[in-house]
Structures are given as structure tokens and as C-alpha cells.
Amino acid sequence: MVAKSFLQSLKKGQIVNARVEEISSGGGTLCSFNGELLLITNHTEQKFKVGDPIKLQVKSLNPLHFHIFDSRLSKFERVV
Numbered sequence: 001m002v003a004k005s006f007l008q009s010l011k012k013g014q015i016v017n018a019r020v021e022e023i024s025s026g027g028g029t030l031c032s033f034n035g036e037l038l039l040i041t042n043h044t045e046q047k048f049k050v051g052d053p054i055k056l057q058v059k060s061l062n063p064l065h066f067h068i069f070d071s072r073l074s075k076f077e078r079v080v
Contacts, residue, residue, distance in 0.1 A: 006036045010058050015069050020052045031056075040066060 022030040028039050056066040
């Protein structure tokens, strides 16, 4: 799965580009971050397909939590 060095390189507020690799029936979405695979849970009503590019913003590191980033809907937000 994901390398420890990749996880340690993440910073709060960082936006990462990912691609949907697989979708499970239980709501899990396997995403690729430049070859690093990470299983994330989609708690939104947004539906993804295999191959979809998505942008995720790191909301917290421990526990690791992402937010789907959409620049069209985004309001400027300061993450501290």
C-alpha cells in the first residue's frame, strides 16, 4: 500500500492529486497518489468512477483526513 515516507511528507492544508483506481461496495475508494495507493472512505454523495482524477486537501494528519477539493466551490480557507 502506501509508503511511510509518503505519509510523513503530507502537510495540513496540502492539496494532492489522486486518481481513482478501484471502488468497493462498502464505500471505500482506492486512490493512487503518484503510484502510492491509499484506501479512502467517501462520506459524500459525490460518485466517482475508476480513472477519475480527484484533488484532495489534507485536513488533519493524525488521524489522516482528506477533504475533496473543488476550486470552483472553494472559499479561501486558512488551515492552521
